[in-house]
Amino acid sequence: GKGNYRHFMEKELHEHPVVLGDTLRQYIDPSSRAAVLPELPFDPAVVPRLTLSACGSAYLAAQVGRYWFEQIARIPVDSDIASELRYREPVVPKGGAAVMVSQSGETADTLAALRLLKQLGQKVLSVVNVDESSMARESDGKVLTVAGPEIGVASTKAFTAQLAVLACLALGFGRARGVLSAEDEARLTAALLEVPAHAAALLENGEDIQDLAREVVQARDVLFLGRGSLYPIALEGALKLKELSYIHAEGYAAGEMKHGPIALIDPAVPVIALCPSGPLFEKTASNLQEAAARGGRIMVFTDAIGAPSLRRFAERVVVLPTVDPFVAPILHAIPVQLLAYHVAVLKGTDVDQPRNLAKAVTVE
Ligand code: M6R
Numbered sequence: 001g002k003g004n005y006r007h008f009m010e011k012e013l014h015e016h017p018v019v020l021g022d023t024l025r026q027y028i029d030p031s032s033r034a035a036v037l038p039e040l041p042f043d044p045a046v047v048p049r050l051t052l053s054a055c056g057s058a059y060l061a062a063q064v065g066r067y068w069f070e071q072i073a074r075i076p077v078d079s080d081i082a083s084e085l086r087y088r089e090p091v092v093p094k095g096g097a098a099v100m101v102s103q104s105g106e107t108a109d110t111l112a113a114l115r116l117l118k119q120l121g122q123k124v125l126s127v128v129n130v131d132e133s134s135m136a137r138e139s140d141g142k143v144l145t146v147a148g149p150e151i152g153v154a155s156t157k158a159f160t161a162q163l164a165v166l167a168c169l170a171l172g173f174g175r176a177r178g179v180l181s182a183e184d185e186a187r188l189t190a191a192l193l194e195v196p197a198h199a200a201a202l203l204e205n206g207e208d209i210q211d212l213a214r215e216v217v218q219a220r221d222v223l224f225l226g227r228g229s230l231y232p233i234a235l236e237g238a239l240k241l242k243e244l245s246y247i248h249a250e251g252y253a254a255g256e257m258k259h260g261p262i263a264l265i266d267p268a269v270p271v272i273a274l275c276p277s278g279p280l281f282e283k284t285a286s287n288l289q290e291a292a293a294r295g296g297r298i299m300v301f302t303d304a305i306g307a308p309s310l311r312r313f314a315e316r317v318v319v320l321p322t323v324d325p326f327v328a329p330i331l332h333a334i335p336v337q338l339l340a341y342h343v344a345v346l347k348g349t350d351v352d353q354p355r356n357l358a359k360a361v362t363v364e
Pocket of ligand 1: 055056057058059101102103104105106107110153154155156240243359360361
């Protein structure tokens with residue numbers, strides 16, 4: 001049941017710290033601070049390319065994974081939504097591998113893409129939450145997220161658990177390929193192991209996000225912006241808001257604004273930006289400043305390092321814990337989920353069962 005929570009989604013949001021801890025403990029050895037790879041159907045040291053595919057939020061988790069596999073493990077990656085990949089006639093290399101991501105393990109398009117990639121000779125590894133699912137059965141290998149049952153249609157803890165697993169895979173692959181030093185691996189696993197405590201702190205201090213929700217609920221359209229591994233999280237913020245509150249939202253890469261979307265900037269369209277400190281901070285901040293100069297109302301998630309300079313032009317600054325840029329997408333996923341949740345509650349929509357949606361999309 002829901003216990004003392006109003007909705008399954010609220011309960012599942014509060015399970016983030018436990019789920020992230022359980023999942024990370026599965027794939028990190030805390031004493032050696034090394035990533036622990038599961039049994040794999042391919043050798044990550046020599047795999048020529050990874051094809052990533054999934055649907056919806058799981059696809060956005062895979063998109064974050066793509067940044068990690070490229071940056072940390074230096075593996076060429078192709079990624080696409082499963083409904084496109086399966087009809088694209090994709091070209092895959094001999095000896096290549098695929099990573100599919102799914103909470104349910106029953107999503108029709110993802111399952112079809114999995115079967116196609118197997119037919120094309122790829123070794124398929126699935127990141128799934130349901131062990132006895134079709135995808136788990138049909139894959140050459142599986143990696144389980146330890147999220148427990150997720151009842152709310154909107155993915156919350158399963159999404160961050162997918163990110164946690166993909167992060168550990170990227171570290172393990174980086175080590176296997178000889179491109180990640182033991183020192184960097186130790187630093188990055190330590191950053192991952194701190195995420196559950198940061199998630200707990202964030203869930204306790206949700207007032208800024210509730211205030212932000214009171215602004216957002218009045219909007220008809222909302223823009224979400226991010227760069228690098230925060231770009232898929234901006235897309236996830238927009239997806240969650242649409243799905244739960246029926247408010248139109250778009251996610252963009254911050255650097256793409258001047259190629260069209262900046263025309264939408266208007267005081268009536270809140271701009272929600274994910275802008276933690278890190279190598280892309282200055283670039284994102286300058287994109288936001290441009291939007292502010294054109295009358296955009298900027299509401300930004302950042303950390304204590306990024307906050308002072310953003311406060312000069314942003315209307316609202318929500319300060320999250322300061323973390324290594326590697327784990328920032330995991331941490332930022334939680335406030336965008338919380339925001340969509342609070343907006344939906346304010347609007348009075350059906351939080352756990354949004355209109356027209358099903359938990360597992362088992363038809364094409
Ligand atoms: O079970 P799956 O992870 O394969 O589901 C994929 C999508 O249908 C799912 O993530 C959907 O986008 C969620 N409702 C998002 O909150």
